[in-house]
Amino acid sequence: MTPAGLVPGVLQARVAGVYATGVYDDDRDYAYVPLPDAQAFLRAPGAVTSIAVRLGDPDALAAAKSGVVAVAGPELVVEDWRQIHRGLFSAMFLEKVAMFVALLFVILVAAFGILATNMMSVMERSAEIAILKAMGARDRLIATIFALEGIIVGGVGCVGGIAAGLALCAWFSERGIPLRSDAFTLEALPLHVDPWEVALVAAAALVLVSLASVLPARAAAVLRPVDGLRRGE
Numbered sequence: 001m002t003p004a005g006l007v008p009g010v011l012q013a014r015v016a017g018v019y020a021t022g023v024y025d026d027d028r029d030y031a032y033v034p035l036p037d038a039q040a041f042l043r044a045p046g047a048v049t050s051i052a053v054r055l056g057d058p059d060a061l062a063a064a065k066s067g068v069v070a071v072a073g074p075e076l077v078v079e080d081w082r083q084i085h086r087g088l089f090s091a092m093f094l095e096k097v098a099m100f101v102a103l104l105f106v107i108l109v110a111a112f113g114i115l116a117t118n119m120m121s122v123m124e125r126s127a128e129i130a131i132l133k134a135m136g137a138r139d140r141l142i143a144t145i146f147a148l149e150g151i152i153v154g155g156v157g158c159v160g161g162i163a164a165g166l167a168l169c170a171w172f173s174e175r176g177i178p179l180r181s182d183a184f185t186l187e188a189l190p191l192h193v194d195p196w197e198v199a200l201v202a203a204a205a206l207v208l209v210s211l212a213s214v215l216p217a218r219a220a221a222v223l224r225p226v227d228g229l230r231r232g233e
Contacts, residue, residue, distance in 0.1 A: 009041060011037070013033060013037070035048075053068060058081065061080045061082065064080075065078060103201060104204060107204065107205045107209075110157065110205075111154070111208040111209050111211070112212065114150050114209055114213065115213070115215060115216060118215075118216030119215070119216045119219065122219050122220045126223060129142055130224075131225075133225045140221070142220050142223075143217040143221035144217070145217075145220075146216050146217040147210075147214065147217040149213070150210075150216065150217070151206070151209060151210055153209075154206065154208075154209025154210075154212075154213075158202055158206060158209070161205075162202055165198075166198070169191055172191045173191040173192075173193075
């Protein structure tokens with residue numbers, strides 16, 4: 001504070017080197033200086049404003065934070081890496097929800113494709129359906145055949161898609177998902193596969209495929225033998 005107002009301080013120092021951690025916020029905001037020089041510049045001799053603790057296991061937050069809080073006392077604020085980067089994790093959570101909704105729409109489009117394919121199959125096999133009914137096949141049997149056709153097609157696609165997705169996740173889990181270091185706080189995103197989320201997506205896909213198979217199966221079940229033979233001609 002001067003008679004002219006608040007003036008920023010000036011510290012003359014020799015730049016010994018430039019470092020890059022890969023964490024954008026740290027590379028943008030921080031510089032390393034000797035502790036006595038920093039205390040003299042801030043006019044706080046013997047004072048320390050913050051202490052960083054590095055863990056060997058970044059996921060062991062609960063026990064490590066409890067130990068740090070016990071040592072630091074209630075007068076100091078202790079934040080872990082999840083609290084410091086809460087904005088990034090909030091954005092990732094919203095992105096996960098948006099991707100789940102987008103994936104449901106993709107599955108819905110695929111279900112409509114299966115529905116159209118099964119309807120075409122019913123129309124092309126109307127003569128065979130009529131012959132089966134004339135030979136005594138029940139409507140439930142005809143409906144079951146075409147429902148199983150749609151479920152099998154959807155199940156094969158679901159299993160193949162999940163297998164391909166898990167293979168990509170296994171490949172990225174070893175290398176991480178690279179990010180632009182000048183725009184994100186991390187150099188690479190770690191990857192974790194949640195079995196419950198995979199099961200939820202698979203169950204949603206199978207339910208939509210099963211629902212898409214109901215209409216063609218019902219159309220095949222209510223088809224009269226006379227109409228089927230007429231269409232076959």
